[in-house]
Each structure stands twice: as C-alpha cells, then as structure tokens.
Amino acid sequence: MDVVEAIRTRKSIRGFRPDPVPKEVLRKILEIAIRAPSGVNAQPWEITVVAGEALENIKRGNVEMAASGAIPGQDMRGQAREGVYKQRQVDLAIQIFQLMGIAREDKAKRAEWIQRGFRFFDAPAAIILYVDKSLGESGPLMDIGSLSQTICLAALNYGLGTCIEGQGVMFPDVVRKNTGIPESKRIIICIAIGYPDWDFPANKLETKREPVENIATWCGFD
Ligand SMILES: Cc1cc2nc3c(=O)[nH]c(=O)nc-3n(C[C@H](O)[C@H](O)[C@H](O)COP(=O)(O)O)c2cc1C
Numbered sequence: 001m002d003v004v005e006a007i008r009t010r011k012s013i014r015g016f017r018p019d020p021v022p023k024e025v026l027r028k029i030l031e032i033a034i035r036a037p038s039g040v041n042a043q044p045w046e047i048t049v050v051a052g053e054a055l056e057n058i059k060r061g062n063v064e065m066a067a068s069g070a071i072p073g074q075d076m077r078g079q080a081r082e083g084v085y086k087q088r089q090v091d092l093a094i095q096i097f098q099l100m101g102i103a104r105e106d107k108a109k110r111a112e113w114i115q116r117g118f119r120f121f122d123a124p125a126a127i128i129l130y131v132d133k134s135l136g137e138s139g140p141l142m143d144i145g146s147l148s149q150t151i152c153l154a155a156l157n158y159g160l161g162t163c164i165e166g167q168g169v170m171f172p173d174v175v176r177k178n179t180g181i182p183e184s185k186r187i188i189i190c191i192a193i194g195y196p197d198w199d200f201p202a203n204k205l206e207t208k209r210e211p212v213e214n215i216a217t218w219c220g221f222d
Contacts, residue, residue: 016195046129062174065171092207164191
C-alpha cells in the first residue's frame, strides 16, 4: 500500500472482530510508528498497550464510572465547541446514528452507543499514549498527534483498523489502576485497535472534509 492510498484508506473503525491482535504485530507497528517526527526529536511519548483481562477491567471500570454519573477526570481538559466546529460534531453524530439505526429520540440506544465508546468499541487491544507531566499541558500534543496518525497508518499494513479515542481515557484513574501508569504521567489519548468487522454499520461511515479551496490560502503563487 503506498502512502497516499494509506492516508485515503484510513478511517475510524468502531466495530471489531473479537480475534486478538498478536503482540508481535503490535510491537512491529510501534517500531514503525515511532519514526514519527517530534519537536527537537524529544520523543515525549510513552506507550502502554493493553489487551486481555487488563483491557476488560478498564472497559468495565469506564462503564461503571460513566453509569455512576462520575465527572470525567480527563487529564486533557476539552473545551466545548461552537459554531462550525460544533456543527461538524453534530453532523458526525447524525451520520453515525443513521448508519446504526439509532433514532434521535431513542435515549436507550444512544446511551448504549456512548457505552460502546467507553468499551473501546469492543476492540481486542488499545494503545494508551501519555507523556511526563513535567512537559506541561499542551507542549507535547503535536508530537502525540503525529505519533497517533502514524500508528493508524502503519496498522493498515497489517489489516488492522483503529479509532483514535479520547473517550477511552476519559477516566484516567481507571486506566492508571489497571495499567500502573503513574500519576506523574499525563494520559493524552488512546487508540482502539483490532481487525475491522466490515459488516458493522458504523464502519461504512465516510466522513467529509472541507475542501482545500475553503481552508488554504496561497501566497506568492501566480
Ligand atoms: C484527538 C481525537 C480524539 C477522538 N476521540 C474520539 C472519541 O472519543 N470517540 C470516537 O468515536 N471517535 C473519536 N475520534 C475519531 C474522530 O471522530 C474521527 O477521526 C473523525 O470523525 C474523522 O473520521 P475518520 O477518522 O473516519 O476520518 C477522535 C479523533 C481524534 C483525532
């Protein structure tokens, strides 16, 4: 697969086959992906790969925390989106719910979808990305972004699908308890990873992009 094809083919996968992903394959993907660039080659990323019982415990812990009404204790504080950014978020939810046959007023099914996110979309493995808190809150985010996308692209080479996911690490204490990631680390994001279930409706989603004409400004060209 050439690089353009990989970039075009990658999409978020939210339904996986239960087959486990061999540790050697995940290791290979990480070995490739850590070629991602980082500012001053600081490579601030730290990675915990979770599967099996540890992942099941995180999935259960997340769902229990959400059900208890616990306030997400995200290490990364999000900000509510407004305007066009909010609209794109709504459009995404509409597209997913349409594919999944979830009606707007069907609160139970919507809640089940949210729960699915806390279960890493039932992926057999997850990659947790974090950084040392001494690096500050926003400094290493670019580097983690660069690594995340590189992991997702490398995964394609092994027939694997991924979904970069903030929701999976929304309760960082659950993740810490089941992985041993210490308090001194800021958990940034996780990536659900596994073999895609291509019959899963949400995997048919083709997200839109604003055309280049609307977002790029050209200076110094004829
Ligand atoms: C930083 C980040 C956080 C994300 N968090 C979630 C998430 O919590 N739940 C989810 O379903 N998708 C999540 N996604 C996936 C995005 O929704 C997805 O990338 C976007 O809709 C574009 O679709 P595509 O990945 O299929 O191209 C996240 C993506 C990124 C980059």
